[in-house]
Amino acid sequence: MTRPPTAAQRRIIEAADPETGRISGTPAQLDRLIALKLAFRHPRPPHEHFLTPAGHRLREAGDEPPAAEPGPAESGGVFAARLGGEPWSGSDTGPARAREVRTAWQGLLEIRRMTNPDSATDRPCAWERGRLAPSAALALEAAGCAPAEADGEDGSVPGYRVRDTPQPEAVAVQHPDPAGLAACAAALREAGWQVGEHARAGGGSRYLLASPRRA
Structure with missing residues (x-):
């Protein structure tokens, strides 16, 4: 069984930035938090360390143990995007999920800033084009x-x-409600x-084709 974080490691978690989850500590402490799946190391320089969703939950829950991370995930077991059609549980909704999504989105914007040639954050980067x-x-x-x-029971909640498509750099987005489809667009x-x-074909339902803008 994985041992719980030590008192020193908990202090690092509690001192994390409340918005970004950025943490600091000794290399050994940070490595241990990564092993516990409570933190991750950003893949780009300066390689800062941040809390995972489980780390955020532990920080908010105090002495309660963290829940297991969902997997597989796109970013090393840290976060799994919802493509639609997956079963949910009660823990998949509400403020905790909203925080996870916000943290993942801010992380993606940072990847854009560091990898787009002009540091632009208003358009997708190569990392996204490889994970459409x-x-x-x-x-x-x-x-x-x-x-x-x-x-x-009856298929799905709207x-x-x-979904991926055979077309290069294009995904299809479906929504049963025209207003919902417009909101997605x-x-x-x-x-x-x-x-x-x-x-x-044949006047069927409408859908979106979306591709990452390059300029």
Whole structure:
């Protein structure tokens, strides 16, 4: 069984920046928090350390042990974007999830800043172009759009669904409600994606095709 964090490690967690989750400590302490999945090291210089969602939960819960991290996830087991259609549980909604999404989105903007040639944060970066569906889904959830929820009874609770397509650098976004589809289009454009609306053959339901804007 994994040992709980020590008193010194808890002090590091409690001293984390409340918004970004940035932490500081000795290399050994930080490595231990990473091993406990309570922190992660940013992949880009200056390689700062930040709390994972489990670390945030531990910080807020005091002495309660952290919940297990969901997986697999796009960023090393830290965060899993919702593509729509996944089953949810009670812990997947509310303030905790909103905080996780906000932290993941801020981290993605930082990756844009550090990897786009002009440090632009208003358009996707190469990291996103290599992970189209999760990146688009994160942009949607960060903007307040709700993913479809599988419920096992009548199919799903209405919401967006993001899927890869055979087209290079394009994902399809579906939503059963025209207003919801329009909201998804607006959210993706605001996040730096090019979006077009299309109708399925034979006059079927409408959907979006979205691609990362390059300039």
